[in-house]
Amino acid sequence: MPDSWLDLDPDAQFGLATLPYGVFSTGPDTEPRVGVAVGGHVLDLGGASRALDAPFTDTVDRPSLDTLLAAGRPVWDQVRSALTRWLTDPAHADAVRPHLVDRSTVRLHLPFTVADYVDFYASEYHATNVGRIFRPDQEPLTPNWKHLPIGYHGRSGTIVVSGTDVVRPTGQRKPPTEPAPVFGPSVRLDIEAEVGFVVGTPSPMGERVEVDSFPDHVFGVFLLNDWSSRDLQAWEYVPLGPFLGKSFATSVSPWVVPVAALEAARVEQPAQDPEPMPYLRGTRPWGLDLCLEVRLNGHVVSNPPFAQMYWTAAQQLAHMTVNGASLRTGDVFASGTVSGPEAGQRGSFLELTWSGKEPLRLPDGTERAFLEDGDEVVITATAPGPDGTLVHFGEVAGRILPAR
Amino acid sequence: MPDSWLDLDPDAQFGLATLPYGVFSTGPDTEPRVGVAVGGHVLDLGGASRALDAPFTDTVDRPSLDTLLAAGRPVWDQVRSALTRWLTDPAHADAVRPHLVDRSTVRLHLPFTVADYVDFYASEYHATNVGRIFRPDQEPLTPNWKHLPIGYHGRSGTIVVSGTDVVRPTGQRKPPTEPAPVFGPSVRLDIEAEVGFVVGTPSPMGERVEVDSFPDHVFGVFLLNDWSSRDLQAWEYVPLGPFLGKSFATSVSPWVVPVAALEAARVEQPAQDPEPMPYLRGTRPWGLDLCLEVRLNGHVVSNPPFAQMYWTAAQQLAHMTVNGASLRTGDVFASGTVSGPEAGQRGSFLELTWSGKEPLRLPDGTERAFLEDGDEVVITATAPGPDGTLVHFGEVAGRILPAR
The missing domain is CATH 3.90.850.10 (Fumarylacetoacetase-like, C-terminal domain)
Structure with a gap:
């Protein structure tokens, strides 16, 4: 695994091997947003995608994972590759860092609409x-x-x-x-x-x-x-x-x-x-x-x-x-x-x-x-x-x- | 039951006693709409509600019954009363008639989003x-x-x-x-x-x-x-x-x-x-x-x-x-x-x-x-x-x- 420019504790949860998706909000009046857990942070995926002008921005800049789920394997792979790149290449650090939220402060939601x-x-x-x-x-x-x-x-x-x-x-x-x-x-x-x-x-x-x-x-x-x-x-x-x-x-x-x-x-x-x-x-x-x-x-x-x-x-x-x-x-x-x-x-x-x-x-x-x-x-x-x-x-x- | 100004065959389906709700479209490229079956017709409920400036227009002028379902019993009763009034009082005939569609020509859809x-x-x-x-x-x-x-x-x-x-x-x-x-x-x-x-x-x-x-x-x-x-x-x-x-x-x-x-x-x-x-x-x-x-x-x-x-x-x-x-x-x-x-x-x-x-x-x-x-x-x-x-x-x- 490449290293992150983020100072991740190797024994803590959610290193680069995981990069799981969820939906978080930062206060009672804020809209839920798609996030990625990395170390003690949640990356606001929509915010980071907009900042980095990612081609999948519209898929992830959403209040739930529903659109990403429906996008299919090629897009899932594209987003995961981009996340790894953003979090390992120091050239992206300045663009990504403003979209990191302290994970201990967020509220987590049911991340997608359950069908059957x-x-x-x-x-x-x-x-x-x-x-x-x-x-x-x-x-x-x-x-x-x-x-x-x-x-x-x-x-x-x-x-x-x-x-x-x-x-x-x-x-x-x-x-x-x-x-x-x-x-x-x-x-x-x-x-x-x-x-x-x-x-x-x-x-x-x-x-x-x-x-x-x-x-x-x-x-x-x-x-x-x-x-x-x-x-x-x-x-x-x-x-x-x-x-x-x-x-x-x-x-x-x-x-x-x-x-x-x-x-x-x-x-x-x-x-x-x-x-x-x-x-x-x-x-x-x-x-x-x-x-x-x-x-x-x-x-x-x-x-x-x-x-x-x-x-x-x-x-x-x-x-x-x-x-x-x-x-x-x-x-x-x-x-x-x-x-x-x-x-x-x-x-x-x-x-x-x-x-x-x-x-x-x-x-x-x-x-x-x-x-x-x-x-x-x-x-x-x-x-x-x-x-x-x-x-x-x-x-x-x-x-x-x-x-x- | 009061009579309708529509010439309804008393032995045919869907007299004023039923007035069931469904979702219909009139062609492959038209948006599905909420309708009410009455005799050989489907009443375009959204269209009629707009024409008659009904207070529940926004609830029924929709592509499915979902919003009407969520509106609750008082609204359900209000819509049904209005439908009976519109179809029995000849004063409403001119406003309603343009929103009747031949029932034999429509395509019917699953009328609501099934949850469990x-x-x-x-x-x-x-x-x-x-x-x-x-x-x-x-x-x-x-x-x-x-x-x-x-x-x-x-x-x-x-x-x-x-x-x-x-x-x-x-x-x-x-x-x-x-x-x-x-x-x-x-x-x-x-x-x-x-x-x-x-x-x-x-x-x-x-x-x-x-x-x-x-x-x-x-x-x-x-x-x-x-x-x-x-x-x-x-x-x-x-x-x-x-x-x-x-x-x-x-x-x-x-x-x-x-x-x-x-x-x-x-x-x-x-x-x-x-x-x-x-x-x-x-x-x-x-x-x-x-x-x-x-x-x-x-x-x-x-x-x-x-x-x-x-x-x-x-x-x-x-x-x-x-x-x-x-x-x-x-x-x-x-x-x-x-x-x-x-x-x-x-x-x-x-x-x-x-x-x-x-x-x-x-x-x-x-x-x-x-x-x-x-x-x-x-x-x-x-x-x-x-x-x-x-x-x-x-x-x-x-x-x-x-x-x-």
Whole structure:
């Protein structure tokens, strides 16, 4: 990696290996703008592009990433190259510097308009754990699980940016000890640590997207917390899947890491047996070596390894469109809970506490089966960048407010 | 009902009792505009509002219904009152007449931007039939079915307007005779005759919408065909629900009938046992006496009675938000397949042909288990209007194209 004329702390977040995109504002009355995180700064991308008379100025001088997402891979590459050039060549320093804002002072927004939201279920460890817990009398993996990446549509309208408080949901649940369902606040409120992907380039209805076309359609990657009410979910989900147990809130990290930043993070996915059908095979590996960390009230409770996911995002994209479903700019799809083989690698409290039967003991002396009011969950991640650098994903954080 | 100065055929579609909203264009190069169907005409609502200097002109002089949807119940009532006045008082005839377009010449568009799409499962007859077919060794209704309106999120991006061709989807299915899934075009392609609802007034995250608030939030009603691939669905839907079996296309009728047009169609819903929880109870009935008709290649194959639905749209709205999920302008929710107790009242071929075992014999001498390439399905509906009039819903039509 070339050096920046900016004095970047090599151990801090957001070196030149990442250059993630987001949307920020600097005060309550200022319009949100597209920004790029670099070190302790946010670069006002529209402002810098205007100052440097960049050909893509009109694409990025916007209140959201929507126009950049729709612009497609050649423009994404052009913007990323320009950013690297501007931040490394001292000749640009005078023009760029006035457009750097102190990152600690900005407010971050949901960076794009979410179109559809699909959530997958791609960790074999997670699906096996959940199968054992929810359906103890059956095989943990359903017969379809290794043939296709199972997914379902979630609620786009309740996708919120990191830092948004989450009100504990209320609804029906049926405790095993009761003859009929009861009504009230969820008592088994959980997280799901996931990785999200956002589509930039759309595809027409009736046509499918190949596994190898993943980088032409997907703009970037972020972290996602699929808040889940296990008691609402357990009562409602047969036969049509999760609904209110998930739809109250889904939090996303504010910085979208471009797919181009993840070249060094690409790894072979775990061996797949049976061999997937041809439409689920590609020529290059799309496993991604992201290391996630889940913290509850400041204490690390899990380190889920994304490289262990059975199905890749490229396979998920191909599956999602194999029936001719179109893609729109802003479509989000998420990996499903990231859980690894070890107890300390599970991406949900359902698994970490084995459905509440083995509460976590926190260093502050308290115990947790599921989330309590006031609890804050923060998920972070890093991935290998070029030349020993690290790609940073920032964080997705949320605090639980009492039920209303 | 007062008479119109327009010479409306009392037996034709779209008398003054309906006055549905849509979006039309008059040529390939003209901008879509909000229109109102009345008899054989479309009233250019923006044009008429400008000519008559209506206070809501800016709300309706638009390329979609989005702004009108967001304007809320008082404006919806104001526009509907004005329309009735303009079309009945001869004093307005000269100002209105120039803004009437021959309905047979217009192209109709998807009338609003779809936000989230939720599909329910509210017919006891349908759910019982499907349970018997898909899970013959179990109770047909799952234990939760009579306690809550079961629903799931569908794909918003593939909601298309009536008349859009539907490409036969391709994907994985597992014939019972095969040891492993096979890949190819769906061989059990089906419809679901449903009624759709569109939200106008949003609600904030963390708060719920009461059953009685239904007419404050829901703008209007239309017909919906939830095209379904039964073979894709059967293989994929456990445990997270339908996904690719539904996401390739969902067709909607182009004319949105205002909730205000359905006062005379309101009926008591079927008795509910057990009594629903308080959050699912309202003070006024929201059963709706719509009579649907399903035609295959011109032949009537079913007459599903919407008044027989176990759960009402008002209960569905309350359920959908009881966990604090917000509503957005443009959210669509659909009833689920409308099936009545009689064989000729079933809203899907899955039920009409009992999973293909009892093919339908059509008057043209052919038989149908599921849909063949080239088949056209048209769903229409009427409901009682005031003073013996009929409210018309127009139609949702679609033709099957061969798999690509």
